[in-house]
């Protein structure tokens with residue numbers, strides 16, 4: 001009886017181990033996606049699903065889990081920048097355009113502003129801190145205009161000192177899904193032209209028909225931008241500011257960003273990050289508004305796949321550097 005049990009165990013254990021190995025392998029394969037991009041490149045893009053990153057992290061007293069997630073984002077960015085150095089780097093901090101940085105000198109932080117990516121909220125937070133919580137600055141101009149004026153390097157610094165601070169301050173960047181941002185830019189800057197004359201696209205003479213559909217907007221972008229998009233002044237100028245890729249706008253491969261905030265996890269990220277710099281987190285709105293992938297999918301459904309892939313070519317580097325995928329955007 002004993003030896004029979006032992007014999008059963010000898011057969012059973014290897015089977016169990018083999019089963020566990022296979023199950024693990026299947027699970028691993030199910031949790032990655034391979035996107036086959038036909039068209040311009042035969043290249044296979046292997047993007048890990050971002051669902052884990054998008055999930056709110058468990059809060060622990062010391063905020064360790066948040067730091068782990070930020071570290072993962074930093075690591076991904078660094079690997080991508082190493083891989084695409086020639087395309088994505090301006091060639092060092094001295095060469096940067098450095099146009100979108102807001103300096104909060106008292107906290108030694110620098111935040112890069114990208115339009116359509118929470119920039120107004122950031123201006124409000126930083127200006128609130130600058131004015132010690134009073135709202136005296138409100139109404140004297142748009143938050144962006146006031147912020148550009150007040151949130152600058154301390155006056156009187158030499159170029160060398162500025163550069164030194166640019167290196168030593170903690171730098172923060174905010175990103176979101178590139179296609180979500182594109183839909184947001186269309187809905188805010190071009191779609192209103194369908195019913196109104198006073199709209200951004202008209203005022204700025206964007207070459208669009210009088211009732212621009214999302215497809216027109218996509219075609220306009222594809223026609224005005226040269227791919228591959230390189231980190232240089234000419235490429236930067238070829239984009240309307242609401243559409244320029246993050247890697248151009250915030251010079252992400254030249255500045256050493258410590259914190260990459262994602263709009264998809266805005267509440268979770270900022271409720272942890274802002275108090276570190278003595279800023280009270282109040283804005284609850286974005287979490288709901290920004291989980292709008294369903295809306296983005298609807299707009300993208302109006303585009304033929306060939307256009308979707310051309311748009312992907314434009315934002316490919318951003319997709320890779322920040323871990324976004326085409327899930328849901330291709331039929």
Ligand SMILES: *[C@@H]1O[C@H](CO)[C@@H](O)[C@H](O)[C@H]1NC(C)=O
Nearest residue numbers: 106129130131132133134136
């Ligand atoms: C905020 O407080 C600091 C320190 O008390 C002070 O130096 C600064 O001038 C104040 N800023 C404003 C805009 O009131």
Ligand SMILES: *[C@@H]1O[C@H](CO)[C@@H](O)[C@H](O)[C@H]1NC(C)=O
Nearest residue numbers: 187190191192193194195196
């Ligand atoms: C334009 O106006 C029509 C009719 O007034 C309305 O049904 C439609 O939703 C409006 N479109 C936009 C984009 O505001």
Ligand SMILES: *[C@@H]1O[C@H](CO)[C@@H](O)[C@H](O)[C@H]1NC(C)=O
Nearest residue numbers: 054055056264291292293294
């Ligand atoms: C976003 O919305 C989708 C459905 O609309 C839901 O499945 C998903 O869990 C939401 N994500 C977050 C981070 O709230």
